[in-house]
Amino acid sequence: MDNKPTELPLVLLLFGGTGDLAKRKLYPSLFNLFKKGYLQKHFAVIGTARHPLDDEKFQEVVRQSIAKNGTEGQVKEFAAHFRYSSHDVTDLKDYGKLKNMLAKLDKEFDAGGNRIFYMSVAPRFFGQIAQAIKSEGLMSDTGYNRLMVEKPFGTSYKTAEELQNQLESGFSDDQIFRIDHYLGKEMVQNIPAVRFGNPILDATWNKNYIKNVQVTLAEQLGVEERAGYYNTAGALLDMIQNHAFQIVGWLAMEKPSSFSDTDIRAAKNTVFSKLKMYDEREVVANFVRGQYGRGREVWQKSYTEEPNVPADSKNDTYVAGRLQFENDRWTGVPFYIRTGKRLAAKQTRVDIVYKKSSFDFGKFNQDKLSEPVLSILIDPVGGINFSLNGKNVTTEFETRSDLLKWSISDQDKVKTPDPYERMLHDAMNGDGSNFADWNGVSISWKFVDQIAKVWAEDKAPLEIYESATMGSVASDRLLAETGDRWIYRG
């Protein structure tokens, strides 16, 4: 049973109010918060974009994006809280209009001076908008002011740092909510529940018991219509720098002294500061890159045959690598991460591989013991698998590996909030636990920049893998070097 919702009064100023993200994710998520009672009477949303629209037409856009999710009365009541302002984010003059609207709506809806500024526009505008919010006086001095920043956060450490400096000129770090929607996923949020909620796991979450940790973000789709963007980013920037690192943060972190956002960030930062940074030789030794080739089906074209991809592209559509933390908890325990497009299956998961028991069960049990594995299944179906050693049903004593399995029930699936609903709710509560922290982001960029540099200079091989397989076989060799193997094999 959810706690009884407390109303969260605010005015939300949304840059990019007619965009795809707003219509597909943000309005439905805000509507859910409204139906649950977190938003009631004391809220307003100002949508801005360049198109000339009036309030009525904008409200129609909002109504259309939520029409299927509520009764006519609910939809109408919710949309009545929305206003529109045509606005060019690059033109300082336009911000004065927004300032007046914010003050007026704050009064009209009695929103307590609380403001969220949500930047759902192209990333090149983020810094400029944050600076203008400050310089043109859009911030309130009676409530909170918070900035929600869409992804990607930079394209390298240098550009991310420039952006951070621009944001910091108007907002302090605790006012900045950097979105990584993987952190809003139900089963990613389940990682700390499972780890810290069970002393048996908490006590063994270290190098004495864990052999390796594996994070898999496998996609079945190819590049689809995103070639323009994807060919400049590749899997490394699209999935590893952000999502894979954020998941690793929850897995590798020290135990926080409390479950507050400040302590959680501190515990993640402690471990990120112990990440071993690779030089050129170490990048080649610890990371592999691949690109999908054709598959067995006619429609499975190779990456370079996809529309808008240059025929000589060396872009990575697959990345696998080994991270190492040099601290008491993890020295010697590899953290393997991998992601790829056009793989055998869509699967996002974590596999914690425990060490094998060294107990001698006698002559009938030679080589029968397995490494216990705790798997946290994130997408497409949430769940937890635990493979344990138990007794085989035989006359002579021998063991076998058995699987304990739990999946999210259909009832819970229906109740599961979209990551955007959760992130909006958390930002309204000022809870930064499930947002990317600048320190972690900066370390992941520094780490990834090294790999990007080696690959840009073509100093590491690019393996072409067959579509609809589990990607580059070099990644199997990478694990085999330390006696490991991927648990998930498609």
Ligand code: NAD
């Ligand atoms: P979009 O192109 O559909 O929408 C962009 C919005 O910005 C539109 O409302 C447009 O009118 C407005 N805009 C463009 N130039 C402007 C200007 N000069 N002044 C004022 N408004 C201007 O983009 P989107 O897909 O909604 O993405 C928005 C942000 O969300 C981006 O940062 C993107 O990386 C991020 N994002 C989107 C998705 C998604 O599924 N769409 C997923 C993850 C992250």
